[in-house]
């Protein structure tokens with residue numbers, strides 16, 4: 001059977017059911033490998049082989065009375081399995097009929113019958129779960145799903161969390177290995193897919209098959225209307241008007257250099273991100289010309305203070321002291337680590353009337369201690385403060401169903417993969433098309449360039465083209 005599986009994998013490649021290149025997934029992100037098993041109905045011998053392989057795999061499943069294919073691709077596959085094993089099948093309608101019996105599940109079954117799910121490819125597991133919901137709603141039990149290919153993007157865990165054990169004939173890693181050994185794909189392609197799988201997490205909102213108002217395919221114009229924070233609304237409008245999603249991190253130690261730099265990159269950016277406390281010659285007199293430059297080039301000042309203390313201390317750090325951040329920076333970053341008191345402090349402190357917070361959910365630094373649960377709770381916290389939160393700093397496509405929030409992604413550079421202190425980089429294309437970034441933060445990629453204005457313009461164009469490519473399918 002192992003050999004039969006390898007031969008089958010090669011056949012899938014030869015009929016173009018597995019393709020390599022740049023493909024857009026249904027949630028708007030790009031993938032270097034695309035699996036389209038719908039073509040398999042045109043190859044009856046392959047259908048039969050697949051059914052044999054699945055039947056072989058079914059031996060691991062303890063008990064089932066019925067089988068059900070996830071519509072539509074797996075329907076014919078489940079049919080062949082049913083015929084070959086004489087296990088009766090039930091069929092799930094995607095929409096209930098609006099006449100007659102209005103049944104979602106067709107076929108003969110008894111309450112409590114255990115139904116084995118059959119599916120072709122699992123990315124998120126959401127399609128299986130939709131089918132499971134209808135089956136259990138019709139009094140059936142579902143505990144196991146038998147599938148051809150596990151794309152290894154979180155679906156197995158997601159299903160497990162929802163009480164379904166997944167049995168896959170192949171994982172994406174195994175498939176890559178088989179195709180490489182057979183000479184169908186080269187090492188570079190294998191590495192590209194491996195890298196994509198290792199770095200692209202699919203969160204639960206991505207896992208919903210049809211994400212309502214998916215931010216990845218909505219235009220900034222549309223999202224400006226959905227923004228609940230006045231600064232994120234303004235940011236969306238600036239991005240659209242200046243056609244830029246570039247935020248430059250101006251990590252420069254001298255005030256005059258900072259002003260010169262802001263003037264030069266100003267036409268190409270939507271926000272200028274500062275670490276004001278690294279200036280060796282800081283004087284409050286810097287702030288007025290900086291604000292004027294921001295106004296004249298229509299970009300926002302963004303102090304990356306990463307507040308992380310008790311609320312009262314944050315109130316002082318934000319509005320008092322040498323920097324009086326709340327008086328000149330409409331945007332600031334906040335760690336979720338210390339809880340909601342920090343957000344309450346930012347919300348109520350004196351300073352600019354309109355303000356927005358980017359909450360830090362993930363970090364670009366290698367070896368950071370942020371866990372999946374921390375990320376999840378941070379997103380939850382962000383969604384609890386819609387009037388204050390402009391967006392989230394993260395490295396993965398999160399909160400897809402909240403288009404009013406902006407994903408800000410630092411760690412962007414054209415070439416470098418990592419600096420010598422643990423900073424990790426992705427290319428402009430990757431952050432927008434694979435990681436879901438709305439705004440990309442570029443620091444040394446521009447500040448250390450011999451011509452920062454020209455470099456900023458290049459980044460701006462690349463990022464904007466990638467954004468247009470991302471929303472293309474919805475226009």
Ligand SMILES: O=c1ccn([C@@H]2O[C@H](COP(=O)(O)O)[C@@H](O)[C@H]2O)c(=O)[nH]1
Nearest residue numbers: 249362363364365410411423442443444
């Ligand atoms: O996870 C994070 C959060 C913030 N940053 C900040 O972005 C810039 C990146 O500068 P580069 O020169 O492009 O590396 C810097 O100001 C960081 O403090 C981040 O990199 N990662």
